[in-house]
Amino acid sequence: KRLEHVGDELTHKIFEELNLSFITPFDREDIYELAKGIDDVLDLIDHVADLLLLYQIDKVEPDAALLLTVVSRAIGEIHQSIRMLRQMDYESVREHIVRVHEMENEGDRLYRLFMGKLFADQKDAIVLLKYSSLYNEMEHAIDKCEDLMNSIESIMLKNA
Numbered sequence: 001k002r003l004e005h006v007g008d009e010l011t012h013k014i015f016e017e018l019n020l021s022f023i024t025p026f027d028r029e030d031i032y033e034l035a036k037g038i039d040d041v042l043d044l045i046d047h048v049a050d051l052l053l054l055y056q057i058d059k060v061e062p063d064a065a066l067l068l069t070v071v072s073r074a075i076g077e078i079h080q081s082i083r084m085l086r087q088m089d090y091e092s093v094r095e096h097i098v099r100v101h102e103m104e105n106e107g108d109r110l111y112r113l114f115m116g117k118l119f120a121d122q123k124d125a126i127v128l129l130k131y132s133s134l135y136n137e138m139e140h141a142i143d144k145c146e147d148l149m150n151s152i153e154s155i156m157l158k159n160a
Contacts (some may be wrong), residue, residue: 030155034082037148041075044141051137055130063114064131067107067138074103074145081152090156100149107142111135 027070048068052060060068081096114135 027155027158030151032159034148034155035152037151038078038082038143040144041078041141041148044137044144045071045075048134048137048141051130051134055134057130057134061094061131063110063117064134067110067114067135067142069143070103070107071138071145074100074107074142077103078148078151078152081149085152085155088156088159093152093156095151097149100146104142104146107139111139119140 036073048071051057077096080091084093084096115132118128118131118135122131
């Protein structure tokens with residue numbers, strides 16, 4: 001929750017600075033999209049954490065843990081890409097973009113597999129609803145990671 005709050009504060013600070021700055025390192029719209037994308041990913045991660053608490057899930061099922069691992073790996077790739085933006089080395093950033101795209105495909109595949117398994121095997125309707133909701137939010141977070149990488153790629157292509 002604290003990280004999501006810090007992320008919101010940073011996003012608002014970026015928007016304020018955009019309004020005050022005459023010269024920016026990238027187009028204002030690109031900086032806005034980048035900040036908004038980061039905020040969207042943080043919001044979804046925070047939402048997943050909230051659901052874990054709300055649903056009183058003390059021990060995450062292995063399938064959910066695997067989806068969380070994909071989210072975590074995608075965030076790591078995003079972090080590295082953002083750190084590389086100043087160098088404008090498209091080829092280096094492109095490797096991260098491709099990896100996140102592959103992770104998004106993996107997330108889609110795992111989501112379908114785990115949802116199918118959940119509906120086939122889970123007889124407790126409450127548990128089914130909890131994990132269905134969690135899987136959906138995790139998959140959405142992975143999608144947002146790919147959207148964010150698409151924004152980074154757009155910035156790179158415009159400025160390389």
